[in-house]
Amino acid sequence: MLASDRVFGAVVIIGSLAYVASAAQIATPFFSDPLGSRTFPMAVGLVAAICGAMMMLKPDGEPEWPALPALGALALSTVLLVGYAYALRPLGFLLPTAIVAGALSWQINPKPKIAALTGVGLSIGLFLVFRFVLGLSLIGLPRGIL
Amino acid sequence: MDIAANLALGFSIAFSPFTLMLAVLGCFIGTIVGALPGLGPSNGVAIMIPLTFALGLDAVAALVLLTAIYYGAMYGGRISSILLNIPGDEPAMMTCLDGHPMAKNGRPGDALVISGVASFVGATLSTIGLMLLAPMLSRVAYQFGPAEYFALYLLAFCTLGGVASKNQAKAAFASCLGIMIAMIGLDPNSGMARLTGGNLHLYDGIDFLVAIVGLFAVSEVFFFIEKHGKQGALNIVLGRVTVPWGEIWSTRWVMARSSVIGFVAGVLPGAGASLGSFLTYVSEKSIAGEKGGFGTGVAKGIAAPEVGNNAAAGGALVPMLTLGVPGSGTTAVLLAVLVTLNITPGPTLFTDRPDVVWGLIASLLIANFVLLAMNVPMVKIFVKILDLPPAILMPGVTMVSFVGIYSLTGSYFDLLLVVVFGVLGYVLRKLDIPTVPVILGILLGGKMEKQLRDAMVLSDGDWTYLFSSGISIGLFIAAFLGFIAPMFLRRILRKPQVPDSA
Numbered sequence: 001m002l003a004s005d006r007v008f009g010a011v012v013i014i015g016s017l018a019y020v021a022s023a024a025q026i027a028t029p030f031f032s033d034p035l036g037s038r039t040f041p042m043a044v045g046l047v048a049a050i051c052g053a054m055m056m057l058k059p060d061g062e063p064e065w066p067a068l069p070a071l072g073a074l075a076l077s078t079v080l081l082v083g084y085a086y087a088l089r090p091l092g093f094l095l096p097t098a099i100v101a102g103a104l105s106w107q108i109n110p111k112p113k114i115a116a117l118t119g120v121g122l123s124i125g126l127f128l129v130f131r132f133v134l135g136l137s138l139i140g141l142p143r144g145i146l
Numbered sequence: 147m148d149i150a151a152n153l154a155l156g157f158s159i160a161f162s163p164f165t166l167m168l169a170v171l172g173c174f175i176g177t178i179v180g181a182l183p184g185l186g187p188s189n190g191v192a193i194m195i196p197l198t199f200a201l202g203l204d205a206v207a208a209l210v211l212l213t214a215i216y217y218g219a220m221y222g223g224r225i226s227s228i229l230l231n232i233p234g235d236e237p238a239m240m241t242c243l244d245g246h247p248m249a250k251n252g253r254p255g256d257a258l259v260i261s262g263v264a265s266f267v268g269a270t271l272s273t274i275g276l277m278l279l280a281p282m283l284s285r286v287a288y289q290f291g292p293a294e295y296f297a298l299y300l301l302a303f304c305t306l307g308g309v310a311s312k313n314q315a316k317a318a319f320a321s322c323l324g325i326m327i328a329m330i331g332l333d334p335n336s337g338m339a340r341l342t343g344g345n346l347h348l349y350d351g352i353d354f355l356v357a358i359v360g361l362f363a364v365s366e367v368f369f370f371i372e373k374h375g376k377q378g379a380l381n382i383v384l385g386r387v388t389v390p391w392g393e394i395w396s397t398r399w400v401m402a403r404s405s406v407i408g409f410v411a412g413v414l415p416g417a418g419a420s421l422g423s424f425l426t427y428v429s430e431k432s433i434a435g436e437k438g439g440f441g442t443g444v445a446k447g448i449a450a451p452e453v454g455n456n457a458a459a460g461g462a463l464v465p466m467l468t469l470g471v472p473g474s475g476t477t478a479v480l481l482a483v484l485v486t487l488n489i490t491p492g493p494t495l496f497t498d499r500p501d502v503v504w505g506l507i508a509s510l511l512i513a514n515f516v517l518l519a520m521n522v523p524m525v526k527i528f529v530k531i532l533d534l535p536p537a538i539l540m541p542g543v544t545m546v547s548f549v550g551i552y553s554l555t556g557s558y559f560d561l562l563l564v565v566v567f568g569v570l571g572y573v574l575r576k577l578d579i580p581t582v583p584v585i586l587g588i589l590l591g592g593k594m595e596k597q598l599r600d601a602m603v604l605s606d607g608d609w610t611y612l613f614s615s616g617i618s619i620g621l622f623i624a625a626f627l628g629f630i631a632p633m634f635l636r637r638i639l640r641k642p643q644v645p646d647s648a
Contacts, residue, residue, distance in 0.1 A: 008577055012319060019326055019341070026333075026340050033599050034607035037336055040595040041329040048322035054315030063576045066372045073371050078569060081364070081544075085561035088552060097549075101541040107371045109537035118538045122545055130200075130549060138549070 005059030012052030020045035073107045080104070092141045093130075098123035149277065156504030159206060160512055168203075168211040169509050173516045176218020180225070181528050182539065183232040187219035187419075187459075187476040188582070189366060192358040193543060195483055196550025205487045205502055210509040212483055213463075216476050217269055217510065220419065220459045221517050224261040224452055225528055229254060229384070237419035237455035240427040244440060244447030251443050255387040260445050261452040262521040263394050264401060266514055268453035271405040272412065272460025273510045276467075279413070280496070280503070284468040287493035292601035293612045295469075297621035299594040302471045305414060305628035306583050314633060316579040324587015325594065327352055334592065335599060347559040354482045354588045356551060356560050360567020361574075361581045363547045368572040370540045384529055389522070390445075397449040400430055408454035412461020412474065419474055422458025423451035460510070467491050467503060471590070475582035478589055485589075 023041040066074065080100050087096040102119020106112065130138050159165060179190030191212050198208045223238030228245035241261060248257040290298070303321040330341045331351025342348040407429060408422035430450040431440040440447045462474040470491040472478035484491050489502060496503055520528075551560055571581050605611030613619050 004577060008573075016322075016326075022341055022343075023329070027338060033335055034602040035599045037333045037338065037340060040598060041326065041341065044322050044325045044329070044591075048319055048326065051315045051319035051322060055313075055319070058313075058315070060313055060316075060578060063578065065576070070372045074368055074572075077368065077371055078565060081548075081565045081568070082562060084548065085558050085565060088548075088561065089558055093549070097545055101545050104367065104371070104541040104544060105537045108540055109535065111537070114535075114537055118541055122538075122542050126542075126545055126549065130553070138553070 003059040004062055004065070005055045009052045009055030009057075009059070012055065013049050016045045016049035016052060020049070077104060077107055089139075092139045093127050094123050094140050097126065149281070152500060152504045153277070153508060155500060156506075156508030159501055159505035160210070160508035165207060165210055165505070165509060166512070168207055169214045169513045170516050172211045172214025173218040173513050173520055176215035176220075177222035177225075177517070177520055177528055178218075178531055179215065180219035180222025180238070181532055182222075182534070183226050183230065186223070186362075187216050187237075188358070188479050188585075189362045189543075190215050190219050191476055191479045191483075192355070192362050193547050193550065195355055195358075195479070195486075196547070196554045198483070199486070200550070200553050205484075205489050205499075206505045208483060208487060209480070209502065209506050212480060213506060213510060214513045216480065217456075217459060217513055218517060218520075219476075220269065220456050221262065221265045221521050222528065223455070224265065225258065225525070226532060228257045228261065228448075229529065229532065237423045237458070238451075239420070240423040240451035240454075241448060243427065243451075244443050247441070247443030248445075248448065249443075253443075254384050256390045256393070256445075257443075257448055258384075258525050259387060259389050259522055260394055260397070261448050262518065262525065264397070264449040264452035265456045265521065266518040267401045268405050268408055268456035269460055269517070270511070270514045272409045272457040273507065273514065275409045275457075276460050276463055276510075277507050280464050280468050283464060284493040284496045287468050289617065290469070290493075291615075292597040292604065293618045294615060294621065295597040296594060296601060296612065297618040297625065298469060298471055299590050299597065301621050301625040301628060302465075302586065302590065303583065304625040306586060312578065314629065316577070317583055318629075320574070320579050320581065320583035321587045324584040324589075325591035326587075327357070327584075328588045328591025329595070334596060347557070351592075352563060352588065353555065353560065354585065355486070355554065356563045357567050357588050358479055358482065358585055359547045359551055360564040361571035361584060363543055364564060364568025365571030365575060365581070367540050367544050368568060369575070370536050384526060387523070387525060393445040394449075397446050400446045400449050401453045403433075404430065404450045404453035405457045408457030409461040411454070412458030413464045419455040419458040419462065419476075422461070423455035426454030427451040467495060467506075468493060470593075472586065475585065478582065478586050482585075482589055 020042050023038055023045060026037045026041075028036065065071075080103050084096050084100045098119040100119075101122040102115045105118040106115035109115075127138060127140060131140070160169070175194070176187075176190060180187065194212060194215055198211060203211065220237065223233060224241045224245060227233045227238040227241040228249050231242050231246040233239040233242055245257045245261060248254075306317070306321070328351070330348055332338065332349060333340050339349055404426035407426050411422035411425055412419065427447070427450050430446055431438065434440055434446060438444065438446065458474070459476075462472065462477045466472045466477040466481055468491070470481065472481045481491060489495065489499060548561060548564065551564055574581055574584070601611055613622065
């Protein structure tokens with residue numbers, strides 16, 4: 001049986017060993033203390049790998065993974081948030097915030113009216129608060145327009 | 147005693163109108179944050195951090211605001227436990243057990259008042275405890291060298307891991323993951339880049355605020371999306387709120403005992419408020435016995451965990467301020483704030499910055515009275531806020547935390563990292579791997595390594611130096627026991643049934 005804990009344990013082991021390997025590559029500095037730059041990260045990586053092995057050997061009960069539609073919603077939200085990270089500087093605050101906040105609201109509760117109001121309301125409301133109450137230098141609209 | 151003089155200094159700072167206003171504001175925000183299911187004290191404080199910096203608050207002001215939120219969240223957590231049977235935050239879990247039955251029995255007002263008073267008693271006594279114990283502990287802490295600090299950090303990871311999860315391997319992994327993340331960036335001793343994969347953005351390391359916001363706030367949003375925000379609607383009508391004096395008086399010994407237990411649980415590094423409320427409830431239940439009627443909605447069952455978690459909240463500040471080792475998840479977040487504000491908690495804090503320490507203590511005492519007022523006569527306002535649908539609330543939380551981080555660092559890369567940590571937090575929590583040790587690891591990992599390296603420099607590479615003092619041997623033994631003990635205790639102390647929608 002393919003238990004989540006076993007899969008995750010395997011990922012942890014591989015990831016930790018890769019971490020140990022890359023920690024072993026750290027160049028030795030000119031002046032070094034007795035312990036050096038490598039030992040501690042390598043030791044922690046090894047402990048993590050052991051933990052991964054423990055998870056594989058003694059897996060817990062299976063968590064309730066979301067069904068496919070919910071998983072899709074989560075993936076979409078992640079993509080939106082990544083897009084937001086890239087869009088915030090070139091497009092200004094108002095537009096991306098309205099879109100992402102509205103979309104998130106719609107993902108939580110699929111009511112278009114509430115979602116649209118949440119998006120627009122949060123975007124404008126937060127902009128006013130951040131800009132004028134807290135005095136942050138946010139750019140409201142794309143540079144070309146302002 | 148110089149406590150009186152110090153306290154006078156503290157009150158002179160705390161009673162300035164601006165600080166007072168921040169304390170009241172913090173209490174208000176904190177109670178809301180605590181009351182809303184899904185937003186715990188760590189979340190609440192984490193979201194507010196970037197805003198604190200944006201406001202340009204100085205150290206005392208920032209700390210007063212954030213600890214007021216912290217205390218407020220501890221008070222507020224009980225509101226949704228009692229009315230919705232959904233703990234507003236993890237420590238409020240135990241309050242569901244008797245609080246919700248009492249509310250269903252038609253006495254929601256009494257349940258809220260009893261728990262509000264209990265919160266006040268626990269928080270006030272533990273703030274006094276903090277006042278007395280912290281200066282003493284800070285004098286002991288002067289004797290700590292690198293070996294002792296290394297052992298202390300190890301203790302924090304072990305006890306936190308032991309309590310935070312059902313599976314020791316998972317808790318230990320969470321700590322390791324945090325420490326591994328902390329190693330990324332420039333090596334403090336040699337100034338060379340480590341484990342950055344050549345990415346220039348990573349040379350400064352990963353800011354723990356980014357990790358905190360991602361792991362707590364964003365992962366919470368993901369959970370709401372998954373569940374489509376199906377939140378139990380408020381189906382209990384809160385009538386007139388009166389004070390059941392007799393019942394409160396009948397719990398006086400429960401409150402006294404629970405304050406002590408809660409405070410001690412809070413002081414232990416890593417244990418925190420959840421353990422406090424758990425221990426107090428379980429011990430009061432066994433004192434009361436079968437006839438006590440615990441679980442059916444009795445006053446003692448409400449008072450014990452509420453006193454416990456609020457007392458632990460104050461206790462958790464003791465190791466954070468004196469040793470720089472947080473006693474709980476939220477104090478880990480507070481520690482992050484202090485470090486960012488260039489204040490190094492530890493024994494020297496008490497001599498170098500008495501204004502910070504005593505201003506904080508005085509503000510906490512004041513905040514308790516404000517919170518009592520907000521949570522007993524004005525509790526209805528917060529009950530109204532519980533009706534706010536998650537479809538509006540959670541996008542707001544997300545946007546505030548993103549803009550907060552952006553305004554702090556101005557880097558799109560940090561926003562990406564927030565999303566990465568959000569996804570990571572979601573997966574970890576799904577797999578029942580606690581996220582608080584990850585934060586603690588990111589926060590303390592670098593220091594832990596530095597202490598170990600300093601110890602090795604002092605001893606010229608002799609490992610036995612780590613075990614050369616009584617204090618460090620004691621701490622190592624405590625760390626070992628703290629990690630091992632829960633495995634055995636778990637079999638004896640079965641956790642009572644709690645709602646799984648924490």
